[in-house]
Amino acid sequence: MKLDHSFAEELTALASEVKPIKLKNSRLEVFNHDLATELDLPSEWQNETHLFSALYAQDGALNRCSVAQKYGGHQFGHWNPELGDGRGLLLAETIDLQRQRWDLHLKGAGPTPYSRFADGRAVLRSTIREYLASEALHSLGIPTSRALCLISSDDPIYREKQERAAKMIRVCQSHLRFGHFEYFYHSKQPEKLQSLFDYCFKYHFSDCAEAESPYLAMLEKIVHDTAKLIAKWQAFGFNHGVMNTDNMSIHGITFDYGPYAFLDDFEPTFICNHSDPQGRYSFDSQPGIGLWNLNALAQTFTPHLEIEQIKQALNSYEPTLLKEYSTLMHNKLGLLPQPAFVEANSKIINTWLDLLAFEKKDYSVTFRQLCKFDILGGNQKLRDQFINRDRFDEWAEHYTLALKEQGMNQTQRQTKMRQHNPHIVLRNYLAQQIIDRAEEGNFEMFHQFIDALKKPYEEIEKYQKFSAPPPDWGKQLEISCSS
Ligand code: AMP
Numbered sequence: 001m002k003l004d005h006s007f008a009e010e011l012t013a014l015a016s017e018v019k020p021i022k023l024k025n026s027r028l029e030v031f032n033h034d035l036a037t038e039l040d041l042p043s044e045w046q047n048e049t050h051l052f053s054a055l056y057a058q059d060g061a062l063n064r065c066s067v068a069q070k071y072g073g074h075q076f077g078h079w080n081p082e083l084g085d086g087r088g089l090l091l092a093e094t095i096d097l098q099r100q101r102w103d104l105h106l107k108g109a110g111p112t113p114y115s116r117f118a119d120g121r122a123v124l125r126s127t128i129r130e131y132l133a134s135e136a137l138h139s140l141g142i143p144t145s146r147a148l149c150l151i152s153s154d155d156p157i158y159r160e161k162q163e164r165a166a167k168m169i170r171v172c173q174s175h176l177r178f179g180h181f182e183y184f185y186h187s188k189q190p191e192k193l194q195s196l197f198d199y200c201f202k203y204h205f206s207d208c209a210e211a212e213s214p215y216l217a218m219l220e221k222i223v224h225d226t227a228k229l230i231a232k233w234q235a236f237g238f239n240h241g242v243m244n245t246d247n248m249s250i251h252g253i254t255f256d257y258g259p260y261a262f263l264d265d266f267e268p269t270f271i272c273n274h275s276d277p278q279g280r281y282s283f284d285s286q287p288g289i290g291l292w293n294l295n296a297l298a299q300t301f302t303p304h305l306e307i308e309q310i311k312q313a314l315n316s317y318e319p320t321l322l323k324e325y326s327t328l329m330h331n332k333l334g335l336l337p338q339p340a341f342v343e344a345n346s347k348i349i350n351t352w353l354d355l356l357a358f359e360k361k362d363y364s365v366t367f368r369q370l371c372k373f374d375i376l377g378g379n380q381k382l383r384d385q386f387i388n389r390d391r392f393d394e395w396a397e398h399y400t401l402a403l404k405e406q407g408m409n410q411t412q413r414q415t416k417m418r419q420h421n422p423h424i425v426l427r428n429y430l431a432q433q434i435i436d437r438a439e440e441g442n443f444e445m446f447h448q449f450i451d452a453l454k455k456p457y458e459e460i461e462k463y464q465k466f467s468a469p470p471p472d473w474g475k476q477l478e479i480s481c482s483s
């Protein structure tokens with residue numbers, strides 16, 4: 001295995017050399033063996049002594065060329081040129097057996113030139129939340145950064161209360177954000193913007209580099225991947241919470257986890273981020289914000305593309321997102337996406353969502369219950385949960401007719417639906433219980449949950465406890481950006 005440093009060496013204007021600091025009584029608490037194997041990483045890294053030596057020894061494999069990245073970003077709609085890795089470091093890049101390049105990035109690494117007034121640390125709570133979320137989204141097939149390991153410590157740090165510092169190593173294709181491009185564009189550094197594009201064509205968009213119009217191909221790919229990603233968030237009920245352009249990956253992956261949430265009760269206007277009272281990043285705003293962010297990125301392509309070409313790329317966003325969303329929702333409801341049925345099916349899907357929203361039904365549990373819907377007998381247990389039975393019955397009648405007309409074998413349909421409606425979902429109340437125990441030094445529930453996430457569509461007896469909707473206290477959790 002060879003470690004590479006293409007970003008640090010070739011994009012020097014965006015990289016500041018910084019070494020990670022060691023925290024008091026650091027412990028390698030969690031190591032993701034499956035991911036390490038997938039990436040062909042050195043097996044000795046799962047050993048704390050070896051990993052810490054790579055991270056902290058002089059000229060260690062993971063600190064030899066570690067850098068903090070400079071970027072900017074539109075935060076809540078406002079341009080901020082002052083951003084960068086304030087507490088994260090790109091340690092190295094690794095190339096797996098399929099020749100895919102992966103960044104190894106340490107979150108909670110210590111202060112950097114971009115820390116501004118903050119401490120460069122991450123709390124245990126936020127590293128656990130990121131670890132859980134990235135594994136949860138990955139298990140559902142939603143593109144995301146991954147978590148390689150979690151390191152706890154006894155270093156006290158202060159947020160709303162005293163907490164303990166921790167670190168995690170994040171893995172993804174690259175940490176290139178929309179905000180990297182915007183930074184050079186808005187600070188009027190066209191040569192540097194050009195070197196960033198050249199770097200992308202060399203390492204990450206080599207297919208586009210060979211296209212007739214490489215810049216158009218690259219923008220179209222980012223638009224396409226972002227649209228598909230956000231369609232998946234909407235179908236699985238995931239609210240990211242801080243879709244600033246510095247948190248948007250050019251690889252169309254879920255990235256930079258903060259106050260995210262999977263929906264409990266289905267409220268389309270749900271806001272998971274306590275610091276976003278206006279709801280700019282509410283659940284149902286995500287598709288529109290995705291396009292807003294792509295517009296901000298597209299502006300940086302203007303030296304290379306005509307306005308008509310940019311419009312062409314951006315115009316593909318909505319149809320791509322809607323098509324992907326429609327496919328996912330057809331799967332969730334066991335409907336066939338044949339063109340002849342799509343219009344009627346869309347109506348059934350939308351009315352079902354209206355029904356869930358009107359009665360604030362638990363998004364995941366209700367979909368899972370729908371998997372038992374019987375074209376002869378309906379689903380009494382499901383029906384009983386709706387206060388407005390007439391409304392439910394009216395919908396169920398249309399749904400039954402559609403299912404009969406589309407003629408899929410009932411058992412097959414139910415089995416297929418169970419493969420698209422997860423039984424185990426990372427809810428905030430579960431994350432909170434896992435965190436509460438971990439803060440006392442007990443990671444057992446963490447490990448159990450990670451194991452349960454390996455098969456989120458299966459009803460495994462010992463993990464039934466993770467499938468329950470939240471208790472009342474668990475619905476009111478306030479998650480802020482302070483992490
Ligand atoms: P985020 O909301 O996590 O996307 O962070 C926004 C910006 O604040 C980024 O530039 C981060 O690097 C920086 N930041 C967040 N937390 C800290 C911290 N504890 N210390 C230094 N910088 C931070």
Ligand code: MG
Nearest residue numbers: 244246247256
């Ligand atoms: Mg960020």
